[in-house]
Amino acid sequence: MLTIATGNKAVAAAAKEAQPDVVAAYPITPQTEIVEQIATYAASGEMKCQYIPVESEHSAMAACIGASVAGARTFTATSSQGLLYMHEVVHWAAGARLPIVMANVNRALGPGWNVWAEHTDAFSQRDTGWLQVFASTVQEAYDTTLMAFRIAEHADVLLPVMVNLDGFTLSHIMQSLETVDVGDFIPEFSLPHMIDVDDPRGYGPLTAPADYYKFRWDMERSMRDSVRVISETEEEFAGRFGRRYGSTEDYFCEDADVILVAAGTLGKEAEVAVDLLRKEGIKVGSMRLRWFRPFPELDLRGREVVVIDRDYSFGCGGVLADSIKAKCGGEVYSVIAGLGGQEVTYDDLAEFVRSRRPGEEYWFGVNGNDV
Amino acid sequence: MMYEIRLHSRGGQGGVTAARLLAVAAFRDCKYATACPFYGAERRGAPVVSFVRISDEPIRVYSQIREPDLVVVLDASIMDVVDPLYGLKPGGTVLLNSTHEQGINDFRICTVDLTGIAISLDLIIAGSPILNTPVLGALAKLGIVSFDSVKDAISEAFADERNITAAERAYREMVV
Numbered sequence: 001m002l003t004i005a006t007g008n009k010a011v012a013a014a015a016k017e018a019q020p021d022v023v024a025a026y027p028i029t030p031q032t033e034i035v036e037q038i039a040t041y042a043a044s045g046e047m048k049c050q051y052i053p054v055e056s057e058h059s060a061m062a063a064c065i066g067a068s069v070a071g072a073r074t075f076t077a078t079s080s081q082g083l084l085y086m087h088e089v090v091h092w093a094a095g096a097r098l099p100i101v102m103a104n105v106n107r108a109l110g111p112g113w114n115v116w117a118e119h120t121d122a123f124s125q126r127d128t129g130w131l132q133v134f135a136s137t138v139q140e141a142y143d144t145t146l147m148a149f150r151i152a153e154h155a156d157v158l159l160p161v162m163v164n165l166d167g168f169t170l171s172h173i174m175q176s177l178e179t180v181d182v183g184d185f186i187p188e189f190s191l192p193h194m195i196d197v198d199d200p201r202g203y204g205p206l207t208a209p210a211d212y213y214k215f216r217w218d219m220e221r222s223m224r225d226s227v228r229v230i231s232e233t234e235e236e237f238a239g240r241f242g243r244r245y246g247s248t249e250d251y252f253c254e255d256a257d258v259i260l261v262a263a264g265t266l267g268k269e270a271e272v273a274v275d276l277l278r279k280e281g282i283k284v285g286s287m288r289l290r291w292f293r294p295f296p297e298l299d300l301r302g303r304e305v306v307v308i309d310r311d312y313s314f315g316c317g318g319v320l321a322d323s324i325k326a327k328c329g330g331e332v333y334s335v336i337a338g339l340g341g342q343e344v345t346y347d348d349l350a351e352f353v354r355s356r357r358p359g360e361e362y363w364f365g366v367n368g369n370d371v
Numbered sequence: 372m373m374y375e376i377r378l379h380s381r382g383g384q385g386g387v388t389a390a391r392l393l394a395v396a397a398f399r400d401c402k403y404a405t406a407c408p409f410y411g412a413e414r415r416g417a418p419v420v421s422f423v424r425i426s427d428e429p430i431r432v433y434s435q436i437r438e439p440d441l442v443v444v445l446d447a448s449i450m451d452v453v454d455p456l457y458g459l460k461p462g463g464t465v466l467l468n469s470t471h472e473q474g475i476n477d478f479r480i481c482t483v484d485l486t487g488i489a490i491s492l493d494l495i496i497a498g499s500p501i502l503n504t505p506v507l508g509a510l511a512k513l514g515i516v517s518f519d520s521v522k523d524a525i526s527e528a529f530a531d532e533r534n535i536t537a538a539e540r541a542y543r544e545m546v547v
Contacts, residue, residue, distance in 0.1 A: 004398040030410075115410070169433050173407040174394045265433040272431050345434040 005177045007170040010138045011077065011103045011163070012037035014145035016047050017182045018101075021072035021189075024052035024063035029115045030167040031079040031105040038075075049075075057082040061089040061100075068098035069203060071194035073149065076100065079167060080107035080121045087125065093160045094129030094219065096204070097193065099152030100160040102130075103145065106264065106310075107167040108340040116341020117166040119263060119311040122292070123319045129219045131161040131226055132292040136249070136268040138175035141165045143243055150186045151233050156225040158192075164292075166264045168341065180241050223294050230291065247296035249288040252278065256285030259300060260353055261324060262308035263289040266338055270308070273349035284353055295323055300330030304358050308349070310338035317361060331358035338364075373426040374515065375436045379455040380445035383415040385503030389445070390421035392507055392524045397425040399520035405430050415499075418453050425515065441515070444468060445485065445502045466509055468502060472546055483509045483545035492533045492540075501537070504529065508538030509545045518542060 005013065012034045015023065023042070025035045042051035050067075054060045057078050064074040078086065083104055093100050108118035122132055131151065135141040141163065148161040165171055193201070207215065230247065238244035251271045253259060260270045267288030277284045289296070305328075309318025316322060321334035333356040338344045342365060352362070376393070380386025387408040394406035408421040422436045438458045443466045449455065456465065456478070465478050468485040489500035504525050511518040518538075525534045 004395055004404070166433075168410055169407070172410065173405055173433065174391055175405050175430070176398060176403065268431050269433050343435055345437070346432060 002176060002178050004174055005138055006033065006172055006174050007135070007138050007141045007165045008033035008105070008172065009037055010142040010177050011145050011165065012041070013177070013179055014142045015075045016041050017179070018075070018146060018149045018186055019047070019073065020049050020075040020101075022050045022052065022064065022067035022074045023047075023076065024054050024060045024067070024074070025076045026054055026057050026060050026078070026082060028057070028079045028082040030107060030171045031077050031082070031103070033171070034077040034103055034105070057086040058089060061086040061093060064100045065089060065093050065096060065098055068093070068100050068191065069096065069193075069195055071189070071191050073153070073189040074100045075102070077103040077105070079105040080109055083121050083125065084109065090125055090130065091128045095215065097158040097219075098160060099149075099158055099191070101145065101148045101152055101163065102160065103163045103165065105167045105171045106164050114340040115167065117169050117264070117310065118339050118341070119164070119309075119319075122162065122164045123311050123313075125162065126293060126319070129159055129223070130293065131157075131159055131223070132164060133161065133290055134164045134263040134267075134292060135170065136265050136288060138170070138173065138177050139243065140245065141170065142177055142179065143237065143241070143245070146180070146182055146186065147233050147237055151226065151229055153187075153189050154229045154233075155192065157222050157229050159219065159222055159226065164264065169265045185236065185240055227294050230294075245290055247291040248298065249290060251286045251288070253285035253287055256283050256303065258282065258284040258304045258306060258353055258356065259330070260284060260286040260306045260308070260349065261289060261320065262286070262310075262349075263292065263320065264310065266308055266310060266344060266349070269346050270349050272346035273353065276346065276350045277353055282353065289320065295327060298324070298328040300324065300328040303330045304333065304356060305330040306333045306335060306353050306356050308335050308337055308344075308352070312336055312339065321361070333358045334361040336361065336363045373424055373428070373430065373432075374441070375439045376423040376425070376441045376443060376515070377436045377439040377455070378421040378423070378443040378445065379449055379453065380419050380421070380502070381415070381449060382417045382419050383497070383499050384445050385501055386419050386421050386445050388528075389443070389503035389506050390423050392503060392528060393423050393510060393516065395524040395527065396507065396511075396516040396520040397423075399523050400517050402426065403428060403430050407433070409435060418449055439463065441466065441513070443506060443510070445506065447473075464513065466506070466513065468506070479547075481509070481513065481545055481547050483541050485509070485541060488537050488540045488544070492537050494533050494537055501534070504534035505537035505541040508541035511538070512542045512545050512547070
């Protein structure tokens with residue numbers, strides 16, 4: 001059905017379509033609308049799930065972990081400080097190999113107190129073992145949430161997935177949305193290591209040095225396998241529902257000397273900047289980073305790469321710029337822009353490309369920023 | 372072509388809802404539309420800005436509207452606090468909620484007494500006249516969206532038929 005909805009409502013609609021057994025969540029700006037909507041679905045019977053209004057984000061994830069290990073399909077949503085508050089159990093969910101799906105509405109971290117878009121909240125969880133994906137439209141937030149369940153629950157993955165959407169810029173924008181009847185695209189959930197009273201096992205026991213690393217390696221092996229599972233899932237999604245995304249969304253990249261890389265809504269607006277710059281004769285393309293974990297295999301050698309980071313790792317650099325320098329080659333010009341919802345337009349993005357200085361880092365809006 | 376609309380209002384007047392209903396109406400007209408409020412530390416009475424884009428093509432722009440084609444001012448007193456006309460394209464349109472015609476050079480000024488319409492229909496919530504549904508009638512009069520789609524958008528959101536009456540009156544009474 002074609003309708004018009006906000007990013008938050010789209011995520012809630014996708015969660016409804018995926019039919020989780022348990023949703024445990026705590027509201028936080030700008031994610032609240034997701035939780036409100038799911039609570040409404042649950043109260044009206046439109047969703048058959050057990051909805052648990054918990055007392056904190058840590059409890060939300062803990063409840064999801066308990067439900068998931070009991071064999072339930074689980075969903076939650078959070079943002080920013082809420083995600084940080086659940087951090088300990090975010091690690092646990094991945095280590096316990098529980099395919100929980102979580103929407104994270106990206107928001108800056110305090111202080112100063114700020115409710116607007118930034119990606120540092122998500123990137124601060126990058127080493128937890130969660131798959132992470134960033135949406136750029138209301139439709140993509142919906143489609144990606146649906147795909148997230150299938151990818152997470154795949155026997156070759158069994159890792160949780162975090163679906164990211166920019167606070168306000170995407171969570172609160174209204175755009176057209178085509179909802180689907182997901183049918184058997186998401187197969188029935190069955191956790192191989194679920195609690196079974198007839199076959200008792202230990203969960204979370206002390207794991208000695210001789211064994212611990214094996215579990216870590218197994219997580220990494222599944223993370224690597226997830227590349228194939230993601231690709232197959234996206235392929236089948238495209239076949240069934242007609243929309244295709246990929247690990248990056250490339251726009252005029254083929255013949256480009258310069259590639260503009262960004263995640264989330266800035267990555268979509270970058271296409272407009274590319275249109276402007278192409279008219280000026282600059283051979284530029286944009287690559288919107290969709291999957292952050294697993295990080296896509298990109299070969300950017302021989303090109304200049306303008307990387308927009310809506311995040312920062314203090315004392316080191318932009319998280320995306322660092323990953324691209326380490327893994328993808330290319331002469332990186334690192335731009336730190338959009339922190340705490342800082343306004344960045346396609347004109348600004350175009351100017352970053354025009355005035356690029358590969359090898360350097362530039363903080364947008366900072367005076368005397370020849371850093 | 373993309374048509375860009377910036378709505379200025381005060382918290383509680385319904386500017387954010389008006390933007391959303393306008394996007395719904397444009398969607399009903401089979402256009403691409405996005406509506407996004409700029410949220411700050413909202414309080415009743417504080418200045419609020421919302422953005423609506425309408426286009427025949429998919430919309431890839433998320434940043435705020437700097438050079439609108441149309442500015443909607445739901446509360447004329449806001450002009451003492453912010454300049455709602457900043458960046459308005461030359462020859463652009465201003466839709467003003469006002470009891471009297473106002474002359475602002477270089478722009479096409481349209482006035483309609485949305486507050487009066489709301490009060491006369493007793494469309495008042497918590498002491499504030501409801502402006503978000505009547506303003507849609509004025510926007511239809513400007514040809515931004517069709518009136519049929521406005522009616523659809525309003526009736527989908529609100530059961531109270533006075534909202535549609537208010538939109539009809541604004542459609543008729545706006546001075547262009």
